[in-house]
Amino acid sequence: MSSIQRQFQLFPQISRKSGSRMGILSLPHGKVKTPFFMPIATRGAVKNISPDEIKALGAEIILSNTYHLLQRPGLSILQKHKGLHGFMRWDRPILTDSGGFQVFSLAKIRKITFEGAIFQSEIDGSRITLTPEKAIEAQYIIGSDIMMVLDECTPYPCTYEYAKKSLAITLDWARRSKNHFEKINKKKKLSEKNRPLLFGIVQGSVFKDLREEAVTELVKIGFDGYAIGGVAVGEGINQIDEIVRWTTALLPKDTPRYLMGVGKPEEIVRAVHVGVDMFDCVIPTREARHGRLYVRTKKRAAEKKFYDVLNIKNGIFKEDMRPVDAHCACLLCTQFTRSYLRHLFSTNEGLGLRLATLHNLNFYLRLMEELRRV
Amino acid sequence: MSSIQRQFQLFPQISRKSGSRMGILSLPHGKVKTPFFMPIATRGAVKNISPDEIKALGAEIILSNTYHLLQRPGLSILQKHKGLHGFMRWDRPILTDSGGFQVFSLAKIRKITFEGAIFQSEIDGSRITLTPEKAIEAQYIIGSDIMMVLDECTPYPCTYEYAKKSLAITLDWARRSKNHFEKINKKKKLSEKNRPLLFGIVQGSVFKDLREEAVTELVKIGFDGYAIGGVAVGEGINQIDEIVRWTTALLPKDTPRYLMGVGKPEEIVRAVHVGVDMFDCVIPTREARHGRLYVRTKKRAAEKKFYDVLNIKNGIFKEDMRPVDAHCACLLCTQFTRSYLRHLFSTNEGLGLRLATLHNLNFYLRLMEELRRV
Numbered sequence: 001m002s003s004i005q006r007q008f009q010l011f012p013q014i015s016r017k018s019g020s021r022m023g024i025l026s027l028p029h030g031k032v033k034t035p036f037f038m039p040i041a042t043r044g045a046v047k048n049i050s051p052d053e054i055k056a057l058g059a060e061i062i063l064s065n066t067y068h069l070l071q072r073p074g075l076s077i078l079q080k081h082k083g084l085h086g087f088m089r090w091d092r093p094i095l096t097d098s099g100g101f102q103v104f105s106l107a108k109i110r111k112i113t114f115e116g117a118i119f120q121s122e123i124d125g126s127r128i129t130l131t132p133e134k135a136i137e138a139q140y141i142i143g144s145d146i147m148m149v150l151d152e153c154t155p156y157p158c159t160y161e162y163a164k165k166s167l168a169i170t171l172d173w174a175r176r177s178k179n180h181f182e183k184i185n186k187k188k189k190l191s192e193k194n195r196p197l198l199f200g201i202v203q204g205s206v207f208k209d210l211r212e213e214a215v216t217e218l219v220k221i222g223f224d225g226y227a228i229g230g231v232a233v234g235e236g237i238n239q240i241d242e243i244v245r246w247t248t249a250l251l252p253k254d255t256p257r258y259l260m261g262v263g264k265p266e267e268i269v270r271a272v273h274v275g276v277d278m279f280d281c282v283i284p285t286r287e288a289r290h291g292r293l294y295v296r297t298k299k300r301a302a303e304k305k306f307y308d309v310l311n312i313k314n315g316i317f318k319e320d321m322r323p324v325d326a327h328c329a330c331l332l333c334t335q336f337t338r339s340y341l342r343h344l345f346s347t348n349e350g351l352g353l354r355l356a357t358l359h360n361l362n363f364y365l366r367l368m369e370e371l372r373r374v
Numbered sequence: 375m376s377s378i379q380r381q382f383q384l385f386p387q388i389s390r391k392s393g394s395r396m397g398i399l400s401l402p403h404g405k406v407k408t409p410f411f412m413p414i415a416t417r418g419a420v421k422n423i424s425p426d427e428i429k430a431l432g433a434e435i436i437l438s439n440t441y442h443l444l445q446r447p448g449l450s451i452l453q454k455h456k457g458l459h460g461f462m463r464w465d466r467p468i469l470t471d472s473g474g475f476q477v478f479s480l481a482k483i484r485k486i487t488f489e490g491a492i493f494q495s496e497i498d499g500s501r502i503t504l505t506p507e508k509a510i511e512a513q514y515i516i517g518s519d520i521m522m523v524l525d526e527c528t529p530y531p532c533t534y535e536y537a538k539k540s541l542a543i544t545l546d547w548a549r550r551s552k553n554h555f556e557k558i559n560k561k562k563k564l565s566e567k568n569r570p571l572l573f574g575i576v577q578g579s580v581f582k583d584l585r586e587e588a589v590t591e592l593v594k595i596g597f598d599g600y601a602i603g604g605v606a607v608g609e610g611i612n613q614i615d616e617i618v619r620w621t622t623a624l625l626p627k628d629t630p631r632y633l634m635g636v637g638k639p640e641e642i643v644r645a646v647h648v649g650v651d652m653f654d655c656v657i658p659t660r661e662a663r664h665g666r667l668y669v670r671t672k673k674r675a676a677e678k679k680f681y682d683v684l685n686i687k688n689g690i691f692k693e694d695m696r697p698v699d700a701h702c703a704c705l706l707c708t709q710f711t712r713s714y715l716r717h718l719f720s721t722n723e724g725l726g727l728r729l730a731t732l733h734n735l736n737f738y739l740r741l742m743e744e745l746r747r748v
């Protein structure tokens with residue numbers, strides 16, 4: 001039995017109509033039920049809520065970002081705090097993105113070579129070099145439970161030639177990441193049980209043969225799990241679904257599959273149904289900050305229109321005495337009226353952002369709970 | 375025994391060296407130990423924290439503002455929620471300022487007549503007339519435990535002539551407020567035990583004879599408590615102390631004294647020592663939003679330099695692994711390092727505002743606890 005089979009225990013659900021899976025992923029900081037959604041703590045804080053609140057919502061794992069943490073607070077401060085867990089006071093598992101996506105989407109001045117990515121700090125303009133090895137080392141200092149390899153996230157649209165060249169770099173970086181990861185585990189004398197997991201990232205843009213090549217090569221290298229990257233970058237829903245279907249069909253059955261940065265509730269539902277186990281997305285927290293709240297209808301997650309989005313800034317809620325969602329058990333819905341939440345947004349009270357964030361995350365986390373049941 | 379003697383029970387502390395008092399004020403929504411400090415919920419929310427957090431800090435009463443609530447959410451929405459208590463979900467006492475101070479400090483277009491104050495709404499430019507009677511009626515709809523009369527808060531500096539004329543208006547408004555208050559209590563059939571309290575406000579700028587006249591006239595009208603208004607408007611610490619000393623010496627001993635909008639910790643300590651019972655101030659919450667945190671030294675509140683102010687944005691805290699205040703029991707100090715709080719402020723995370731607000735309010739509320747002991 002391989003190590004990952006010990007770390008990832010799948011419960012075959014023979015009666016399941018869809019291709020959805022259910023399991024438990026065992027990580028250095030605890031066990032996580034799959035499929036799961038990770039609230040995003042980009043810079044070491046889930047926007048507007050505290051670690052005890054994240055826990056109370058039932059989140060078993062959160063996501064943070066190497067690119068942002070490298071710049072602020074920087075690795076030396078994280079090291080002093082014995083990693084991100086100590087810094088932000090979160091004692092459950094953390095997955096960290098390698099920073100590849102941000103180098104390409106955020107860094108204004110950057111250069112990609114086979115060696116790595118060089119970019120200018122957003123904070124002080126200093127030059128930062130991120131190599132596959134450095135990304136791994138940074139993630140050890142952060143103390144990640146699940147590390148991601150450095151990859152090049154192709155933009156959309158991009159030509160076949162560009163995607164092919166980019167994939168060659170991504171695969172080379174994946175090999176180097178795995179080597180460096182094994183070297184460090186050996187040096188740190190981490191057992192198979194105590195070590196973090198390392199995930200490969202499938203790129204290849206919208207090109208099926210490149211996605212296939214990516215899976216084949218990554219599986220040859222051998223990772224603890226596989227992420228589908230380079231989606232939700234502008235290619236549209238149908239194409240995301242297609243890429244997810246191609247890729248999950250090819251991926252090993254006994255390792256976790258992670259669809260990066262996706263997505264809307266219905267996108268998550270569809271991806272779970274084709275066998276994806278892990279998700280992260282800024283949508284619930286970002287939408288909350290704009291006063292858009294997710295409300296369940298009476299339909300089940302597999303059905304159409306299983307939720308509405310309520311824009312609390314809308315004048316129609318001015319005197320609405322109902323809770324945002326009468327069936328929701330979050331602080332917002334059990335305590336306050338829509339009218340009050342609207343007032344908090346009108347008067348720019350920080351409490352409004354917090355209550356809306358708690359609510360939307362609760363919506364996502366309860367949705368995952370439902371997806372684990374059916 | 376007059377009604378206020380039943381509502382305000384003073385414990386004579388014969389051994390007290392200073393003129394400080396200790397008591398219990400009984401209000402429709404509960405009892406409050408004096409001297410006390412009221413966290414400010416100007417628009418129906420204490421900035422960045424939730425009602426359960428305010429309660430957990432040990433606050434027994436908060437302050438809100440008629441001027442702001444009139445404009446947003448407006449009285450009809452408050453009425454629907456059965457008052458501010460239902461709207462913001464706070465079940466302990468609330469004191470409301472009448473709005474006089476804001477009419478003079480915030481409203482851009484305004485006109486004062488003997489009838490009342492006319493000003494333009496900050497929100498929609500509509501014309502709002504605030505008369506002493508309307509201010510009282512609004513405070514019934516808000517559901518205040520302690521109502522303040524409408525007054526004219528004199529600016530600083532102002533001439534003797536201006537202050538004298540202004541005081542005449544303020545005293546006239548005080549008489550009308552009391553009349554209207556009694557009329558409504560009768561109409562609502564509120565017993566002496568269930569009715570809210572009504573406080574008069576002593577004005578008179580920096581002129582001793584005007585302050586004396588104000589006290590004499592207000593006491594003739596008869597209020598449940600007396601506030602010292604028109605201080606901390608720019609006249610300087612020594613003059614505040616002087617006005618407070620003059621006024622408290624003249625005020626009845628068996629009614630609560632409220633020093634409006636004051637102040638810094640040492641100002642509160644000095645005022646308690648000359649017999650003031652009630653305080654409110656934006657300082658702890660506003661300073662928190664700017665990253666300035668109050669930290670106790672080892673000295674007692676009566677001594678000099680009993681606290682420091684720590685500016686968490688300062689670079690010296692970048693790697694500071696200590697809590698903000700090692701002796702503080704708030705969420706910030708028991709969980710997080712100075713380094714982390716600084717990071718939250720650097721990255722504009724809302725959690726930083728909340729943690730700092732909790733801390734500064736805890737500082738103020740624990741200070742009041744100490745002042746009730748000694």
